[in-house]
Every structure is written in C-alpha cells, then in structure tokens.
Amino acid sequence: MIETHDLRKRFAAKTAVDGLNLVVPQGRVTGLLGLNGAGKTTTIKILATLLRQTEGTVRIGGLDPVRQPHAVRKRINLIAGGERMVYARMTGRENLWYFGQLYDIPSRVLKPRIDELLDLVGLTDAAGTRVERYSRGMTQRLSIARGLVNDPDYLLLDEPTLGLDAPIARDLRKVVAELARGGKAVLLTSHYLAEVEQLCEHVYVIGDGRHLAEGTPAELITQTGCHRTVRVEVSGLTPEVEAAALAFDPAVRVDSAAGVVELSRPGDVAGALTMAIVAAGGTLTGLEIAEPSLEDAILALNDRSAVAMAQVAR
Incomplete structure (x- = not known):
C-alpha cells in the first residue's frame, strides 16, 4: 500500500502539506480532494518522487521514495491532466516505445502492449503522427497510455480526465476501476466530483495541506450535516x-x-x-x-476549517 505519516512540505513562503497521514491500499481507488491550493498536487508529486518532503515518512509498497527512488519508480506511474508528459516531436508510438524502454520492458512484451494501449485510448490511427499535430485531448489520451505502459502497481492520477471528451473519460474510468479490482492501488484527485463518487470507496478531504475529514462520499455528506x-x-x-x-x-x-x-x-x-x-x-x-452532494460537503468542511483557523489567529 501507499502510506504517509506526518507528511510535510514547506516552500519558502508556504507550508503546502501539513502533517498529512494517508493510507492507499491495493485493490481500491482512494480519492484526495480539496479546493485549489489545498495541497493535492504537491502530495501527488511527493509520492511520485518528483518532490522530496520536508518532514514525515512515505512508504510505497514498503519502499522509501527518498532512499530507494529507482525501485519506487519502477512500481508507480503518474497521469496528470493539463501537463505535458509526452514529447511533441515524437509520434505517439515512439513516445510509448521510449517510455517503455526507460522501464526496461522487454521488446516482446512492449510491442503488443503499445498496440493495446493505443487501442485503449483511441489513438491507433494516429500512432504514426507527431504529437505536435495532436489536439489537446489526443495528447492527454497519449499521456494516459504512457502512464500505463509499465503496468504499475501504484497509479497516481491528478485530474486525469481534464480536457477529455466524455466517451474517452468514461472509458478511462472503466479502466481505472478494473485496475483497482485487479489489485492495484490508485490515488485520484479530480474536480469532477461525480467521477470521484463513481470510483472512490474512500476519500480524504484536505485544506491548506491539512487533513479535514475522510470516509466514503456518503459518509462525508452525512458527517457535514448537508441537507437536501x-x-x-x-x-x-x-x-x-x-x-x-x-x-x-x-x-x-x-x-x-x-x-x-x-x-x-x-x-x-x-x-x-x-x-x-x-x-x-x-x-x-x-x-x-x-440532494446534498460531495461538493456541498467539501465546501462545508473548508468553511468550518476557515472559521477554526480564524478563531486560532485571534
């Protein structure tokens, strides 16, 4: 599983993650929610070995990303919406071949896997086209294929369906659900809360980098007292x-x-x-x-947190 204990990340003028404890078990999609600036992406980047925490511990499958980054990277992958995660001057197929080589995937395994992934994201016909000629949605679909090229045990999803057409987004959700059922640990951040409610069995809500609440989407709505x-x-x-x-x-x-x-x-x-x-x-x-929604619960939790912090400041 993925575990963090008392996780903190400080930048020069801000503490982006403040004492966060997470457990992301295998076989489940776990949500990480909060308003913009809550610390979701910073947390994801720490787990993905792209940032190093200031304090606290992280374990991914029992491995320490700080001391064993190469071993961790072989077992994880990151799909982030809105960020360039593929090379524009290469074709779609070349991108997947290149990233597959970085993971030391044998050619006999990689070649059919690339075909399967291109078909999965609807890019078979564009496999030989340079990414610089792709639309934004096509580029994001290729990023999804890249994120699955190493068949990761731990999948980090940061707004993965951002910019995708509804049918492709729906297909990706099906894939994510199947991956979790197959035993993978999946951590998802998304502003599409219907997506979270559909996929996530357990959700953490954070604000200003701090833990605000956790539970199933239904439990969070009940805990916050949101009403129809x-x-x-x-x-x-x-x-x-x-x-x-x-x-x-x-x-x-x-x-x-x-x-x-x-x-x-x-x-x-x-x-x-x-x-x-x-x-x-x-x-x-x-x-x-x-009916009360998960969005109502998140807004209520953040309002309560803001009031509590204002009282402390006095």
Missing part, C-alpha cells in the same frame, strides 16, 4: 408570500427579484413549504429538489 435543498419558483412573490415562507422556517432564503424560495433542511419539507406558499396566495411555476 428545495427550490420553489413562484409567480407573484408578494410580501405576504415572502412572510409566509419565512414564517415556515427562518432558514428560508427568498430572492424576490427572481421569484425563488429556497430551503435546505433534513427530511422531506417540499410538500409543506409549497402548501404554505400557495396558502399565502403564491402560484408555483417550478419545483426542484436537490
């Missing part, structure tokens, strides 16, 4: 209707200009709220009920 939201569109949102809505629950939010009444609360309150609005003379033109 009822959004009612009203024609004729008079002061009387507004007063009735506020009397129903002080947590009601009213946008008079847009003709919208919203309420977030546990339980099923849609029927009672709409009845109160109609009884006060309002006419319903729309009703939407949104």
Whole structure:
C-alpha cells in the first residue's frame, strides 16, 4: 500500500502539506480532494518522487521514495491532466516505445502492449503522427497510455480526465476501476466530483495541506450535516408570500427579484413549504429538489476549517 505519516512540505513562503497521514491500499481507488491550493498536487508529486518532503515518512509498497527512488519508480506511474508528459516531436508510438524502454520492458512484451494501449485510448490511427499535430485531448489520451505502459502497481492520477471528451473519460474510468479490482492501488484527485463518487470507496478531504475529514462520499455528506435543498419558483412573490415562507422556517432564503424560495433542511419539507406558499396566495411555476452532494460537503468542511483557523489567529 501507499502510506504517509506526518507528511510535510514547506516552500519558502508556504507550508503546502501539513502533517498529512494517508493510507492507499491495493485493490481500491482512494480519492484526495480539496479546493485549489489545498495541497493535492504537491502530495501527488511527493509520492511520485518528483518532490522530496520536508518532514514525515512515505512508504510505497514498503519502499522509501527518498532512499530507494529507482525501485519506487519502477512500481508507480503518474497521469496528470493539463501537463505535458509526452514529447511533441515524437509520434505517439515512439513516445510509448521510449517510455517503455526507460522501464526496461522487454521488446516482446512492449510491442503488443503499445498496440493495446493505443487501442485503449483511441489513438491507433494516429500512432504514426507527431504529437505536435495532436489536439489537446489526443495528447492527454497519449499521456494516459504512457502512464500505463509499465503496468504499475501504484497509479497516481491528478485530474486525469481534464480536457477529455466524455466517451474517452468514461472509458478511462472503466479502466481505472478494473485496475483497482485487479489489485492495484490508485490515488485520484479530480474536480469532477461525480467521477470521484463513481470510483472512490474512500476519500480524504484536505485544506491548506491539512487533513479535514475522510470516509466514503456518503459518509462525508452525512458527517457535514448537508441537507437536501428545495427550490420553489413562484409567480407573484408578494410580501405576504415572502412572510409566509419565512414564517415556515427562518432558514428560508427568498430572492424576490427572481421569484425563488429556497430551503435546505433534513427530511422531506417540499410538500409543506409549497402548501404554505400557495396558502399565502403564491402560484408555483417550478419545483426542484436537490440532494446534498460531495461538493456541498467539501465546501462545508473548508468553511468550518476557515472559521477554526480564524478563531486560532485571534
């Protein structure tokens, strides 16, 4: 498995990772989530041996990336969206052959593997084309193939579907799920939270490099107390209707200009709220009920962390 203990990374003016403890077991996709600047990419780069931690320990399959970087690199790979991880002046096939050689993969194994990977990412017809002529999406698809060329035991995914068309992104998610079922340890960061909910059995949420919470996506939503939201569109949102809505629950939010009444609360309150609005003379033109999401939970966790840090600063 991948393990970190009390992991810290300090740059000149900032502590990017602050005492982080992670466990990423084999046979599972583990998520690492947080807002921009939370420390996700820095953590991934430490695990990928691209950065060295300031303090703390990292073990990947029992190996120390600082003392045994070459042994670790043979067993891991990194797929990062939005970063150039292939060579533009080489063809797609040449790139995969080159990276396969770096991993000392025998030719008899590498040749069929390259064909399989090119087919997997939909680049068979473009295999002989220089990458400088690829679109952004094609380049990212080749980066995915490069990240799988050594059949890694530990796969680090940093926004892997960024810039991909929906069908290719869907196919990649299937591949990732199959790799985890086959016994690989996968660590995923992504802003596409539906992707995280689909793939991840366990999620760590971090903010300012610190651990905020962990659990399944459903557990995180429950822990943060996020509730379903009822959004009612009203024609004729008079002061009387507004007063009735506020009397129903002080947590009601009213946008008079847009003709919208919203309420977030546990339980099923849609029927009672709409009845109160109609009884006060309002006419319903729309009703939407949104279940709490993983995004709601992350935002709530970061808000709580910011309040706690402000109190400490005082």
